[in-house]
Each structure stands twice: as C-alpha cells, then as structure tokens.
Amino acid sequence: MIMIKKRRIPRLLQLVLVVLGIYFGFILTFDVILGQLIPKSLLTMYMFFVISGVLMVFTFTEESTQELIDPIKALVEDPSKKMLRNIVFVIVPLLAGLYTYSSLSLSFEAPVELRTIHPAPPSKVKAYGKRFDLATLENPYRKYEKEDPDKFRELVKEGGDVYIQGCQYCHGDKLDGKGPYAEGLNPTPLNFQDVGTIAQLQESYVFWRIATGGPGLPAEAAPWISSMPVWQDFLSEDEIWKVILFLYDYTGHQPRSWEHE
C-alpha cells in the first residue's frame, strides 16, 4: 500500500489540467496553426463532448470516482478549510452568473458554415456543349513533357499568360490563393501551392473545375456557390489545358494519375 502512495498530482487537478490542455489545444490548432478562428459555438460543442468523455474516464472505477470527489467533499466538510471554502463559495456563484449573462446577451457571431471543397465529381460532366468522361479524359499536351520539352515549355508559357490575365486576381501571382481580391471573396480562392489542392487531383478533375467554375459544382459542395468563374464562357478547351500545365509547372506539383491509384 505504502509503495503505491507515491506523491502524484491529485485526480481532480489532473481532470482540470486535461480539460484545459484540450481546450488550448483546440485554440492552438485552429487559431494559430490553421490560422482560422474557431467559432465559439463549435468550440462549446466540442468542449461539451470532451468534458463528458474525460469525466467518463475519470469515474471509470468506484475508486477513481471516490478520489475525484474526496477533495470536493473535504472542501465542503473539513472545518480546517474554512478560508478556502469561503473563497470558493464566492467565486463559483459569480462565475455561474457571469456565464449566464454572457450567454444570454447574444454574441452575434456569424453562423458557422462548413462545406466540402473537393466533392466527388459526377462521372460524366457537361461543358462546351459536350459530355466528358472524367475517368478517361486526359490533358492532350501532357505527353510533350517527355516527347518535346521545348514545345512543352512553350505551352506552359502560353498557360502562364492565360493565368496572369484571368486568375491571378484571386489565386494570386504566386499561386498561393492570396490574390489582391482574395480577401473579399467567400469561400476564399484555393491555394495551389498547398499540397491539399491540385496536388491531390487528376488533371481531368481540374479541367472540370475550371470549365464549370463555382456554379458547376454539385449540390453537396454548396451551401452556396463560390466566385470561381465559369471559364468555358471565356477560354477555349485548349487554353484550359495549357493553364493546367502552368499550374503544375509553377508549383512543382505532379497531377495524380490513374496508374498511381
């Protein structure tokens, strides 16, 4: 018995520490690392699950429950803790009152909006008044990368011209999604340098996204339509294939291909 009774952090403090740790973990990942403020309502929901979960773990056995409750009981019942008790008895009701006040005097935060960035494409897509089968559609210019590098450079350059005239305002001249007008759009234009966008996609998928733009996305990508223009209205099929060459060339990403699957 005495062996086990090593000095360790009291269970109650452990519980508080774990909950606080997770709370700040959320804030750190969302606000600092992802650079995206986590909405209060979402955080409240997450923390509700976290606290229930942690409580369940900490009260798994009767013994551990007892260990958790003991210090609380002691606080209330032990005459020697009178001073601490008085302090706690003032602070707890105050906190409860404050919480009630702040949750009732509505915060007016914008509603949380979540959406799918890469919805599954329909198997057949319509563009340029034709139907395309994304499973077999290929970039007609990709082959020159090996066969005729000079010609390939030329095509990439033409794609770059299309990009700088049509796309940099939103996706940025560095292809980082930070064009001069990006901040004024919702959802914000995608960052092609990031490994999560075109690096994950086949060229046929990218072709579909460019040709049909925001309005061409299936319903699950809603709840609303992005500002990505419908490029079949402005560019030829050729120009889209060339701008795709440029996107991969500039960022150094490789398109995904079926062989890699």
Added chain:
Amino acid sequence: MRQINLFKLVLLVGLLLVAGTTVAKPGDLDRGKEIYDKRCTWCHGDEGDGLGAAEEYLNPPPRDFTSGNYKVKTSGFDEMVPNDDDVYRMIRDGMPGTSMPGWSSLLSKQDMWDLVAYVKMFAEFEEAPEQQVDYGTPVATSAESIAKGKEIFEDGDRCVECHGKTGKGDAIKGLKGDASERTWPRNLTKPWTYLGSNTPKDIFTRISAGIPGTEMPSFADPKSKKVLSIEERWHVANYVVSLAKTEKVINAENTVIKADMLEGDLPDSPDDERWEQTIPTTFLLVPQIIGEERFFKPSNDTITVRAVYNDKAVAMLLEWDDRTKSIPGDERAEKIADKPIQEDGVAVQLPIEIPDKMVKPYFGMGDATHPVNLWQWKSGTTDAAETVAMFNSRGFKDVEARDAADAGLQAKGSYHEGTWRVVMVRPLTTADAENDLQFIEGRFIPVAFAAWDGSNLGEKGSRHTMTTWYWLLLKPSTGVMPIIMALLIAGLFAGALLWWARNAATGKAAGKDSKEGTV
C-alpha cells in the same frame, strides 16, 4: 558542460546574425534572370518594359523598368538611381493596393538580391546613388507638430491641390503617370493603401524624394515654389499619419452588420447625428471579374455599412470614399472624368427569403432557384435628381424591374469631400411577400453590396465593384433579461452551496453526537 553549450549557442546566434546582415552582397545577374523569367515576366515583360501579358488588365500597370522610375526610394530627389535596399524592400514586401505581391514567402533573400541586380540592369543603373534624402533631426509627433503640419498641408493648396482638404484624394485634377496611365492621388486616410508605409519616416521620405513616374512632386527641391524645410516636412508627415480613419479598416473576422433597435423615428438622412452611435462594418469591394462584361480596373475599394431599425422599418447607411462626384452634365465633373461619364451608384442585394440551412443565392445577382432583390441608388445628372430603383433577378441575364415606391423603398445621398453617404430605408414587411424579403429580427440575413464610380472608365451596368455575401442582423433587444437571469443563477448557486455546507456540518455534528452517545 551547460555553460559550454550556452556559450556555443550564443556564438551560433551571433554568427547567424552577422550572416543575416552580410547577405546584402551584390546579386548574381544570371540567377536573377532565371528567377525573373519564371516569376516576373508575366507582368513586367521579358524585356523589363512592363509589357507582360497582364499589362492591359492592371492599374497601376506593371512597372516599365527601362524607364528607371522607382516610386519608393530613399535616394535624393535629383537622383534617378534608387538604393539597392529600396528595390529589395519592394520585392520583399510588395506594394499594397497594386497587384505587385511581396515575394519573401516564396523566394530566398539571395534570390531577391539577385533580382535587384537584374531588374536594375534594365535601366543600366550600375553606380550607387550619390545623393540621399536628408532626415535632419526628426520631429516627434505632438498636437503642436500636427497643427503645424495641417497648416503647411493646406497653405497655398500645397497638398490639398491633389489630395483634397481631408486628404481623401478628391481634389478636382486629372493626373497621369509616365506610362500615361490614369493615376489617382493617394487617399491619405487609408494608410494601408500606401506603397511605402505610413510611419512618419516613410512619409517624410516620399515628400522629400517625390514619387517618380507620377505627379507627386518632391518638396525638398529648392527650385519648387512649394519647397519645404526639413522641419516643415516632419510636421506634414506627422499630420498625414494623424489622418488615418480606423473605422475603414477591414476586419476579416467581422462579417455581421449589427442593426440596433431604435425607439421612435429612424434617421432618414445621411447627415443625421444618430449614425455616429451605430457600429460601422467595412467590407472589401472587388471588381466584377466573373461574368460578362468583366471589369478589371476599379477605383472604389471599400464600403462601410451601418444599420438601425425600429418596429416599422430598417435603415442602412452606406458610406464609401469616391474621389469624384460624377454628375453627367456637370462641367467640373466631366472635366476630370474618363469619358463617357456615368452616374455614381450603390446597390444592396438581399435574398428574397431568409435562407434555411445557409443555402444562399449565387452572389452575382442570384440564380435560377434562388432569386435576389436589388435596391439600386444612382446619383443623378444635372437634369435629373437622384433615383432609387428596385429589381429582382435570377442571375445576370434574368432581371426584372420592380416598383421601388410600391415596396416603400426610399434613398437619399450626400457627397462631402471625397465620401458618398447614402441612406436606404425600407419597411420591415411589404405587401408582396413573394418578391420581397420580409425582415425578421434576430435572424442572420445574407446581404451584399455593389458600387459604381461613374468617373472611372465609365463604370456602368456589370462594370462595377461588389462584395461577397455578408450578414445583416437586426439585433433583438435583450433588455434587462440577462442581468436578472445572471443574478438569479448566481443566487441559486450560492444558496445550494451554503445548503450543502450546512447540511454537511450538521450531519457531521449529528454523527459525532451519536458516536458519543454509544460510548
């Protein structure tokens, strides 16, 4: 052992610091060309002449490096050649309000120095400049210095001539840059649009060296009638810093226009003092580059919105800086405007129903299944007063005119020193619930805006600036409820705790008693 490690660490940090400062070694032309050809030709052109593919889509246009003009430089006013540090700084940090991005996120320091060397070569700049801006003894900012600066700014219209009385760049003067592009004097109340920065030192430097390639002159040039002493230039710089209008800063987190409930009448004029008490929310205006006919060279950049409501109606105040009051037929306005001049305008876009599940209409004038309601105000001509019109649309091409008066929509605008303020008022509910949004308090209502500057490239129709969807919320008045509930809950908690403690105490006491009893 510890100490040795610490010593090594200090040494390492020291070395790194030294290395960091000595990186400023002359750039390598060949490597510079390589990077330039991959990253910069799109705008600045293969030959550095500013004729890249993007040229006709950008204002200001990409710089023609063969001209030798560098706008942000610290060399003296009679020097063409900039300091290497100046060029490096613009490449590293970019130029706000233009399409020139900062490259430090993508390129290494050495890359950027290589570019400095290569870019300067286009104007055959080889020697370092001889003259530098003389800073003398800087004058710290103070109420007194700012007051002196204001006087100098206004004296003989020194700066007012171009930047306008309040610094918004609204003076009636058509200016051109060296590439014969239209230039607008900077709106000095929006320091985040400065190419340099709005520290007193940077402003002092711009006033002293001028902005080459534009009509912004040097005020250090003794040949100028408007020449200023070093001390005077510090006062003006301090004054310019004080012009910043912070409520016009965009806060990306703030996407909700909060309308307070008012007792009594709503302010129906832009100049009503009660607007001062409302919360301003500012949004970025983006040119319409999405549907035909696209528009690439905007002049309006932000719009600030306030709203209030009462039991009958909602009122919105739309405020935006526009350097020109565009009144077709007005001689002064016609003179400064790009031809043909059009009316200025602003529009509010709302869905017809408050959407469930956040499905919003397409932000560019709605879509087939989700129509929108548009309120459009126009500034009028010399022959006709201002107007307000109403439309319902299902996309750019499916627009139906409605009767604004029927829906009770009213609008009133006023222009003052470079700023339009337009109030729009509409009843909360209308008779035509099928076609008009019915406002409900406490609900998040999508709202978007558009603006037209009729003096800028004839903005009209689809050639305009716009915002994406934001939210309008008629804030329900919570009254004293929260306080009462908070007190109640606090009281309950306190009561429960006391009861628990008392119970525990008496329980213990009882336990003791019984124990004693058994003894």
